[in-house]
Amino acid sequence: MIAIAEWMGIKRKDPHYTLMARRWARGFVISVAVGVVTGTAIAVQLALLWPNFMQAAGHTIGLPMFMETFAFFFEAIFLGIYLYTWDRFKSKMKHFLLVIPIVIGATASAFFITSVNAFMNYPTGFQIVDGVLTDVSPLSAMFNPATPTKISHVIITAYLTAAFILGMVAALKLLKNKGSEYYKKALHLNITAAAVFAIATAVIGDFSGKYLHEYQPEKLAAAEWHFETESEAPLILGGILTGDNEVRFALEIPYALSILAGGTPDTVVTGLNDFDPDYLPPLWVHYFFDSMVFIGMYLAAVSILFVAAGFKHRLNPLRRINPMHPLILKLIVAGGPLSMLAIQAGWIFAEVGRQPWIINGVMTVSEGATTSNHVDTMLWLFIALYTLLGVTSVIVLRKMFKENPVEKEMEKRNIPESTLNGGEES
Numbered sequence: 001m002i003a004i005a006e007w008m009g010i011k012r013k014d015p016h017y018t019l020m021a022r023r024w025a026r027g028f029v030i031s032v033a034v035g036v037v038t039g040t041a042i043a044v045q046l047a048l049l050w051p052n053f054m055q056a057a058g059h060t061i062g063l064p065m066f067m068e069t070f071a072f073f074f075e076a077i078f079l080g081i082y083l084y085t086w087d088r089f090k091s092k093m094k095h096f097l098l099v100i101p102i103v104i105g106a107t108a109s110a111f112f113i114t115s116v117n118a119f120m121n122y123p124t125g126f127q128i129v130d131g132v133l134t135d136v137s138p139l140s141a142m143f144n145p146a147t148p149t150k151i152s153h154v155i156i157t158a159y160l161t162a163a164f165i166l167g168m169v170a171a172l173k174l175l176k177n178k179g180s181e182y183y184k185k186a187l188h189l190n191i192t193a194a195a196v197f198a199i200a201t202a203v204i205g206d207f208s209g210k211y212l213h214e215y216q217p218e219k220l221a222a223a224e225w226h227f228e229t230e231s232e233a234p235l236i237l238g239g240i241l242t243g244d245n246e247v248r249f250a251l252e253i254p255y256a257l258s259i260l261a262g263g264t265p266d267t268v269v270t271g272l273n274d275f276d277p278d279y280l281p282p283l284w285v286h287y288f289f290d291s292m293v294f295i296g297m298y299l300a301a302v303s304i305l306f307v308a309a310g311f312k313h314r315l316n317p318l319r320r321i322n323p324m325h326p327l328i329l330k331l332i333v334a335g336g337p338l339s340m341l342a343i344q345a346g347w348i349f350a351e352v353g354r355q356p357w358i359i360n361g362v363m364t365v366s367e368g369a370t371t372s373n374h375v376d377t378m379l380w381l382f383i384a385l386y387t388l389l390g391v392t393s394v395i396v397l398r399k400m401f402k403e404n405p406v407e408k409e410m411e412k413r414n415i416p417e418s419t420l421n422g423g424e425e426s
Contacts, residue, residue: 001162002028003099005189010092015415016182017189018092019406021099024166025083030396032076034389039072041385048378053358053368056133060126061119063138068112075105107155114154117350118146122215123359145215149208150350156204157296157346160197161339164299166190168336171329173406181417182406184324191306191332198300205296206260213261216360217270219353222281223289224257225250226271233257233269237290241283281355288349295342302331 002024009018046054057065078101089095119125125141127134167190173183212220220226225236225247235257239250255265262269272280306328309321322328354360358368410417 001159001166001190001193003096003103004193006096006099008189010096014185015410015413016185019182019409019413019415020186020189022086023401023406023409025079026400027397029079029083030393030400032079034393035072036076037389038386041382045378045382048372049370049375050358050368051370053363056359056363056368057116057119059133060123060136060138060141061116064112064115064142068109068116071105071108071112075102075109078102078105110155110158111151114151115142115144115147118150119144120358121150121350121354121360122146123362128362146211149204149211153201153204153208153346156197156200157343160194160201160299161343163190163194163197164303164332164335164339167194168333171332174324175326175329175333178324180406182410187324187329187332188310191303194299194335195303195307198296198303201296202300205293209260210262213267213269216354218272218275218280219285220261221270221272221275222283222285222353223349225283225286226257226269227273229268229271229274231258231266231268233261233267235260236286237293241286279356281353285349285353288345288352291345292342292349295338295345299335299339299342302328302335306332 002021005017005024006021009015009021078098082095082098082102085095085098119141122144123141124144125137125139167187170183170187170190173180174187177183209220212223224233225239225241225245226233227245232255234255235253236247237251237253239247241247257269258265258267261267272283305318305321306323308318309323309328312319356364356366358365407417409415
């Protein structure tokens with residue numbers, strides 16, 4: 001979003017977009033700084049709490065773990081250069097080129113670390129002979145069947161969340177100050193991007209359903225409370241599961257689960273009753289799956305409504321709706337925290353839905369975990385660390401932006417409140 005804003009500022013000669021890039025980059029620096037500390041904490045946690053898992057994973061999936069660190073440093077180095085070279089180039093395009101490695105580094109970091117998680121869901125690239133790992137192929141482990149859908153889903157939903165959180169801030173400001181041209185442009189930029197990302201998320205979600213059907217059918221069945229193996233299987237949304245595995249008060253969409261799994265209504269979907277009950281995930285993952293799906297649908301609907309309302313073509317039935325209507329702005333504001341909840345719900349579903357395995361079909365969670373004492377003490381120490389980081393981040397971000405609001409910065413940089421056609425004052 002920083003890169004898009006700076007690009008728009010250059011192409012439209014509009015200082016508002018350039019100012020967006022400047023301000024967003026400052027907030028991004030705080031996130032990256034916290035990421036350094038939490039990334040180090042995660043490395044310590046992995047070594048202390050999951051020694052057996054790390055021993056197995058280190059032999060097979062160590063390559064992307066190392067590459068993730070390299071990608072992070074690549075991102076951080078160029079971020080520092082990017083921040084300290086504003087107004088240092090005669091050509092604005094030269095400065096814009098510095099943001100491209102940041103985008104590449106951040107996305108590559110997500111790519112590499114998510115490929116580790118993909119390996120945990122569908123481990124490949126090794127053989128186990130008499131309990132010993134042999135024939136290890138790091139590239140095969142990294143590029144396993146789960147990699148394409150897992151990585152694309154994680155990255156595109158991260159983009160969607162970033163766009164909605166930035167859009168939420170702009171919508172909040174517009175509810176207080178309806179005349180701000182800066183925030184109108186910020187809102188339009190972010191929610192238009194969010195609409196694109198939301199549509200892409202829906203497409204990738206369809207691919208993810210087909211992956212689960214082929215490679216992790218028990219996870220798909222648990223997500224949908226699907227007990228009997230059958231074709232023309234319905235999709236279950238919401239509901240309550242009774243003690244005798246009867247689903248009540250749910251919305252059933254006929255044939256939808258079969259279509260999600262295989263693309264056709266006659267696709268046979270394996271039910272929970274055909275799996276070993278000792279190796280089934282807890283069925284409450286259904287609620288997290290539904291939360292992720294419902295929020296994704298909400299974000300798509302709100303962003304597409306906003307974009308469609310702003311498209312004033314005579315054939316557009318929504319053209320008479322004001323995209324800046326307070327109700328639409330409030331829906332966008334709600335989308336910010338909801339997008340974060342969707343990411344958390346998705347990760348809980350992804351990880352708990354794989355239970356009882358930490359490496360699917362190879363190592364259970366209990367086998368991968370430490371047997372040492374004082375794990376509870378470590379838990380409290382890490383909770384204290386994350387609390388400190390969270391509170392510090394809030395204080396720094398509030399101080400950074402409250403003491404230097406947009407209006408003050410535009411005045412300092414001689415940017416007119418309203419710009420039109422190449423930055424000319426309207």
